[in-house]
Amino acid sequence: YPQSETDIQPRFPADFRWGAATAAYQVEGAARTDGRGPSIWDTFSHTPGRVLNGDTGDEAIDHYHRYRDDVALMASLGLTAYRFSVSWPRVQPTGRGPANAAGLDFYRRLVDELLAHDIEPWLTLYHWDLPQELEDAGGWPARDTAARFAEYASLVHDALGDRVKRWTTLNEPWCSAFLGYTAGVHAPGRRERAAGVVAAHHLLLGHGLATQAIRSRDADAQVGITLNLYAMATATDSDADRDAARRIDGLQNRFFLDPVLCGRYPGDVVADLAGVTDFGHVRDGDLSTISTPLSMLGVNYYTRYVVTAAESHANVDGHGGGGDGSAGSPFPGSEHVAFTHRGLPVTHMDWEIDAAGLGEVLRRVATDYPSVPLYVTENGAAFPDEPGPDGAVDDPSRVEYLDGHLRACADAIADGVPLGGYFAWSLFDNFEWSWGYDRRFGLVYVDYATQRRTPKTSANWYADTIRRWGNGGR
Numbered sequence: 007y008p009q010s011e012t013d014i015q016p017r018f019p020a021d022f023r024w025g026a027a028t029a030a031y032q033v034e035g036a037a038r039t040d041g042r043g044p045s046i047w048d049t050f051s052h053t054p055g056r057v058l059n060g061d062t063g064d065e066a067i068d069h070y071h072r073y074r075d076d077v078a079l080m081a082s083l084g085l086t087a088y089r090f091s092v093s094w095p096r097v098q099p100t101g102r103g104p105a106n107a108a109g110l111d112f113y114r115r116l117v118d119e120l121l122a123h124d125i126e127p128w129l130t131l132y133h134w135d136l137p138q139e140l141e142d143a144g145g146w147p148a149r150d151t152a153a154r155f156a157e158y159a160s161l162v163h164d165a166l167g168d169r170v171k172r173w174t175t176l177n178e179p180w181c182s183a184f185l186g187y188t189a190g191v192h193a194p195g196r197r198e199r200a201a202g203v204v205a206a207h208h209l210l211l212g213h214g215l216a217t218q219a220i221r222s223r224d225a226d227a228q229v230g231i232t233l234n235l236y237a238m239a240t241a242t243d244s245d246a247d248r249d250a251a252r253r254i255d256g257l258q259n260r261f262f263l264d265p266v267l268c269g270r271y272p273g274d275v276v277a278d279l280a281g282v283t284d285f286g287h288v289r290d291g292d293l294s295t296i297s298t299p300l301s302m303l304g305v306n307y308y309t310r311y312v313v314t315a316a317e318s319h320a321n322v323d324g325h326g327g328g329g330d331g332s333a334g335s336p337f338p339g340s341e342h343v344a345f346t347h348r349g350l351p352v353t354h355m356d357w358e359i360d361a362a363g364l365g366e367v368l369r370r371v372a373t374d375y376p377s378v379p380l381y382v383t384e385n386g387a388a389f390p391d392e393p394g395p396d397g398a399v400d401d402p403s404r405v406e407y408l409d410g411h412l413r414a415c416a417d418a419i420a421d422g423v424p425l426g427g428y429f430a431w432s433l434f435d436n437f438e439w440s441w442g443y444d445r446r447f448g449l450v451y452v453d454y455a456t457q458r459r460t461p462k463t464s465a466n467w468y469a470d471t472i473r474r475w476g477n478g479g480r
């Protein structure tokens with residue numbers, strides 16, 4: 007990979023976390039092993055037509071059995087932290103009741119292996135795999151699911167709290183709520199405008215209750231939530247486009263940031279949703295639970311939204327939009343908005359590459375919200391990587407993407423943003439949700455036929471970068 011001698015070396019704090027991330031359903035496989043129950047993603051991926059090519063996470067990359075080799079690979083790259091998620095139905099096969107010891111044991115082994123290699127475990131409790139029985143009882147639109155989540159969090163903390171100090175309650179509740187219950191492109195595949203709004207509230211309530219449960223067990227635990235935040239732009243300066251951008255920013259960013267960090271829903275978004283719900287599902291005291299102080303905020307950043315007012319809905323990801331206008335939009339009450347591009351290079355997901363947007367998002371959170379330590383818990387890109395004739399996998403576009411976004415992080419830090427770490431998404435190629443195995447985000451290539459792992463050029467570049475920039479940039 008190219009390296010310019012004259013490039014300014016970005017500076018990072020000496021204790022900056024250099025990590026990579028995965029999620030349980032995307033990598034583990036072993037879907038019926040050691041008493042694991044079914045989750046909504048098992049049901050969804052086994053429903054014809056939901057996932058590209060009929061792919062499922064049944065085997066995924068078999069991380070459940072290969073975790074030892076996988077941790078050794080992390081160590082060889084010099085990672086100082088690894089972000090993974092726990093599968094709720096491994097711990098509670100039906101979402102209720104006592105812990106399934108065999109399921110918890112996998113995470114004990116994984117965490118011990120990480121610690122033995124001096125890699126800090128960053129544990130996410132929920133990366134979208136709700137036990138199917140809880141969905142059958144109403145799913146996230148049912149208030150009881152929040153209480154069930156806090157109980158599950160307690161079980162995991164009781165088993166791992168002595169070894170794990172970094173806890174993330176939810177990954178991207180926007181996706182669980184609005185892709186799962188309103189757009190229907192993620193599990194459980196429901197298309198109900200109000201259900202996404204109510205689900206979002208119960209996810210956030212579950213986050214607050216779980217945070218309190220963990221803190222009551224360990225006052226020193228570092229607990230946070232990860233949100234998928236987007237930089238914003240408008241197609242033109244028209245009032246209509248600006249209002250469209252305000253609406254999308256409201257539902258995507260502020261609808262989660264404001265309750266968690268300020269204890270209130272944004273008034274303009276509540277007004278936009280007037281035809282969707284009257285917020286009768288919000289009870290006294292909920293917002294103070296939801297705004298239980300955080301130790302850290304995780305930011306997942308991939309791209310910028312370029313928004314324009316439109317006659318009819320056009321889907322964000324060019325997929326799952328449905329034929330009937332508003333039904334497939336993940337933005338209830340704001341369906342008449344379209345997403346466009348500005349002609350920048352795109353990734354295999356058709357997302358524009360916009361590293362400056364990451365800096366904007368970090369500065370915005372640091373400026374507009376009460377101070378909280380920030381971590382980039384996901385950032386990365388899909389490209390159609392394939393091995394060359396020599397078996398090597400060269401991915402210069404991913405190197406360029408990561409380099410640009412890490413430099414944006416360093417610039418934000420220089421401006422005073424309290425950013426403490428960066429996790430590349432993803433360590434491995436894996437099950438990319440509704441796109442199945444057709445989109446490769448990994449720094450490490452996986453040959454799904456043999457499960458052979460091959461570090462791509464980007465993995466070697468990241469290892470080298472951690473060495474060069476990882477000691478305060480000296």
Ligand code: GBH
Nearest residue numbers: 029177178181191234323325326431438440
């Ligand atoms: C993250 O979501 C996830 O946390 C991670 O698991 C995922 O692998 C990664 O991004 C890369 O996508 O095409 O209509 O099915 C980021 C937000 C939301 C982006 C879902 C992809 C697909 C919607 N993602 N979206 S659709």
